[in-house]
Amino acid sequence: MTMNSADTQLHYATTLPSGKHWSLRLRRGLSLQMTDKLGNANVAMVFYNPHNLLERYNAPDTLKCQHTFHLTQGHCLYSDMGRVMASITMDSAGGHESISGNSNRESVEIRYGKRSYQNDRNNWYQNGHDAFLVELAKYGLSQADLPANVNWFNRCEIKEDGAVRLHDVEQKSARSVHLRLDMDCLVILHTCPHPMLNNKKYPEMQIDIALRDADPIQDDDECMNRCDENRRGFENNRLYHLGGA
Template sequence: MNAVCSSTHADVLSLDHYRTELRTGQHWSLTMRRGTQMTLTDLTGGANVAMLMHNPFNLLERYNAPDTLKCQHTFKLTRGNCLYSDMGRIFCSITADSFGWHDSVCGNSHAEQVAAQWGRRDYQKVRNDWHQNGYDAFLVELAKYGLSRADLAANLNLFSKVISDEAGNLALDASADSRDCQVTLRFEMDTLVLLHTCPHPLDRRAEYPQAQVQIDISRAAALTADDYCLNFRPENRRGFHNNALYHFTNPGYYAVPSAQ
């Protein structure tokens, strides 16, 4: 993994931007602070970024896909949508999106599926050219925080557009071009983010994908009354109200980091 920080060695305490890149089959996690944003860019096209979120101060609170979809009356995720926890709070908002359609229901690839489709290749023999699957990738990241398979929830899949036929069968839309597309998530509360870049479970390409994703972390602009995500759905206002109450009663944990 390559990481590039915008600060110098002499000025490391003033870090205001961080960049790293992940290739297909990698996994990563970190805690995003309230008032920061994460921009993901599919550099090569054909990437899939699976994501889970937890409250770092109460790991039982996690991303809730059903609530996220039903309260915003949608099947896909794009600009304006907020990503909810199972406590009715908003982890983050999608403030920018040049792809326009992100999967919210298909979950993870598994070892058996990946081996059947692309062959079994393990890290001990081929190192970074192995065929990692999404389920195991998430388990590795969860274990870093004392979590296990019981803590897995339905994840979202960024840069993956899913379509259905007349019989209701789902398929990955191979015509959707995500090369150089970006999606920006603004974090409305401190959030433990776990992600991987393993293939989407509906990916039917002949070869194990080779994609590259860039991750940029920076400070977000302050929320305003005319914010697009705040006003995207009436339900989102209630979510932001829940966040405001939470921050009001937990000021020490959820203080916005200083920009100084």
């Protein structure tokens, strides 16, 4: 039986506007629930094992082993050691991508103009790369430790000529995605614009974040049973947790 997320205990909630960054160590068994209130958000995210920061999210393995180009409900997020870090248990956004990476200072200045914190304070234009670096530094990590990230609430399409383009969202309405933490994770995220967004104005976003208890994994779990590779990933988790992690 699946409980409604509103019925589980709320441990924490916050709202992030655009251009912000955030990080937290989260224990396995929690549900990280994100809602894009305005229908135009980008939440870039990476994951690390807080007990061994060398283990981190691996985008190529995540996509390859599940035979997919985009991520949605039923998919898992893999570490570079073949373990399931998190599972997508609910998705009303229709898919998310993990190939486009981040904006950087130069791309943001070219597209939106130059604004600095020194001159514009909270109205400055932060970029995704630098936002990640600020959070990484809090845990002794640096640019060399930054893997390919997930961009939640955005997905890419391949055109006939092989070019990659950002999928246009026609109807701007609230969308949500829920992640079940299947390992203890250090989660690092930012809310800077997607690197392929073709806006002339730095977007205004509103992302609600809630931490609740996730439903326990059952034998008929959608994510675990999506493919043989996912079942092996959860078996790797089981063996790992036998060691007390």
